[in-house]
Every structure is written in C-alpha cells, then in structure tokens.
Amino acid sequence: MAAPTVTAALNATSYAPGAQMLLTVTYGDPDTKTLTVTVVVTDAQGNSSAPAKVSAVIDPLTVTVTDDSGRAWTRVSDNGTVAVYRAVA
C-alpha cells in the first residue's frame, strides 16, 4: 500500500481579529480508486433491467484538521483531492 500525501496552504500568513481564514488542503493516495459496479439483471427471455450503478472507494482517505490555538475549522468543500476549510481569526 502506498502512503497518502497532503499539503496545506493558508490564504494569508497574518490575520486580524475577526478575519476569515481559509485553508486549502490538497491530498491524495495512489491507491485510492473509485470504482463503479453496474448491475443489469436479465431474465431467460432476454429482457434486461435498467442498469443500476453503485460506487465504491478503494482505500478511502480521511482528513482531519487541528489547530493548536483551539480555533475551530469548518469544512467548506471537498472534491476528493482538494478540501477547503474556514475559520475566524
């Protein structure tokens, strides 16, 4: 199994009290794959059902964000490779 990778970038290095802070997390793992299983049922007469699809993720990743000042970070978006978190300075 390969190890995951991650980078973290803030939208600023210095924040005024009350300012919005944005954290962009870019992450991935070579093993992570999304596969789609498609099921079609066919009877003896050759009638087929509509295809039914279901997705599964192989080696899924979990992302956790902690802040040593106790600031709470809230996830704003996550597309599987880039996640954006928000906090208030």
Next chain:
Amino acid sequence: MPRVTVTVRDSTGQTATAVADYTLTPPVLGGYYLSGNADPTADISGGNFRSLTQYRSFADSNVFPGYNKQWLLTLGRSGMQMNMVLELKHYGAGDPGPQTFTVDGVRYTVPAPTMTIQQRPGSVWPKAYGYGQVIAGQCDGLFARALSQYRTLGFGVNIQLASELDTDNEFGTTEAGKAYTWAESDARAVQAMAYIVDWFRDRGLPSGTTFSVGVGGFDRASFKRTHPESLMSRLDYLQWNVYATSASDTALARFRRTKDWAVADLGPVALSRPVIVAEWGVRVAEIPDQAAWIATVPPAIARLNTERGPFFARTNYFNSGWGTLSPKAAGLAALRSAYARPPYV
C-alpha cells in the same frame, strides 16, 4: 505562533501530515478626536476607545499636556494611547514673534517663524517655523521645551510630526522670502522631520515613545516623496488620514487608497511599519447616515489587515470639521458599536 495541522489517513492507517503557521495581528485600537482638542472623556465613556489624537504647536509654551489639559494625564495614565501631533505651524494665537525662555536652566532664544504653508490661493497663509530654520538649529529651544514637559507626563506617546505635510506643502511654501514648489517643500520637509526625530532620539525619551510623520495621504506623488526609506527607518508608524466626502465613497475604498500607494511605491522599511490613522471621518452633507457608514468600517479594516502591506494599528475618528458627527448621539453610538466588534476587540 498558532499552527494548523492537517492529517490524511488511509484505510490501513498510513498517514501524511502538513502544517501551516499563522500570526494574529493585535486588535486595532479604536480612537477619537473631539473638536478643539477638547476633553473627550464624556464622549468615550463606556466605549472601547483606546486611542486619541491631539494637536499642539511647537510655538505654544505648553505642549505637554497642553494648556488646561489635566484630563490628558488622567486618560494617558489609564492606558489611552496618545497620538500627539506636533506642528511647526504657528496656530495664530498670540505673538508670532521671537521667543526667549528657559528650559531646565538653559536659556533659549527662538526667532520668529519665517515660513508660510498651506498657500491656497485666496486664503490667509499660516506661519510656520521653516524647514530651513529647523535644520539650522534655530528651533532647538522649542524641542527642548516640549521634551522637558513630555518627561513629566508619566507615559510614552506617539509623536506625529506635522498634521498633513501634503496639505502644508500642496501650494508650495515660502521661507525667508524664497518660494519653494510642492516637491521642493516635500524634500525640505523630509530633512527637517529627520532632524527633529534625531534631535529627540539623541536625548532620553520616556519608554514607549514612537514617531511618525503626518500626511493627509491624498496625493500619490507627494506620499512617495515624503516617505523615503532614510526617513522611514527613523519612524515607527506610517500615518495618513481617511475621509468619506462623496456619496459613493465606501470605507473599504477610502481606507485602501493610501495603503495601495504605500504597497506600490514604498520600500521594505516603510512597509514594515503599522499605520496610525490619526483622523478618519464621514461628512454628513454627502452621507447623511453617518452611523451606517461607520458600521462598515470594522469589516473594511479587518479585510485590509489580511491583505499584503502594512496593517492598521489605530484609527481615530475625527469628530470635527469634515467628520463632525451630526446628530452626535447617533454617531457616537455607531462608533461605540464599531469599536466593540473585531478587529477592534
């Protein structure tokens, strides 16, 4: 320095981590000025007002704390941060002739001011001690007198030299019969400001003493001329004033304007200095709902302080002239509310 740590974990427990450090700027000091250098104690009571602007002329015999200004001692000793604007300008009251006085046993004679400033056509040009007079050492007695008084205050202040050099020099200056253009006046002013800062710094100053040079900040070329790195290395703060005088003026745009010029035009030393806004105000003639405009200032300052460049450290509302609060009660309530929100807390 706070640190945020991101951990990614896969299904087998393998992890990767990344960190990002950040700093938090201190709360901005919300401040005030009351017309006529008047006692602001009643207006600011109960509010988060932590900064005050005051104006004095070096020509006056009582610079610190100022004539009939015992209240300034009370406020200063309670932690109010003072921005003392000290001007070469003669305020016109009293005799603008030569002065002879004794400071700590030393007799000084200071000649009459020989410069005119603010030479707007059709107006009466105020007198000021000349940039040349300063550099020639003729005004050292004025500085000695102010310093002697300053040492008795019991707290350090920011000394802002000049209120607005751009306003003073905009229409040129005249010293001892010789006329100087705006640009020439700016260059001479920079030399004189450096002389004064050096004069004070060469002597014992109360702890917490800082320096800045005053500008309105309305002219980009002048702003650049008056902020060379050689001068900024002597100063602790940048300074400019901010007014809304048009119905379309937003707080963000008005506070941003001079900052953008600083970022574009000034050197790294200047950009390392935080900003004191000695005066900000919203003119009721064009913007009748002053309170609503004031309410937009905290988010504007918070946003600007996240952007590249110097951060706003103090913003002092100018309840006088263009900034006169009318009705006063509603304006003061808006200021109280604004200063109770981030980035002021």
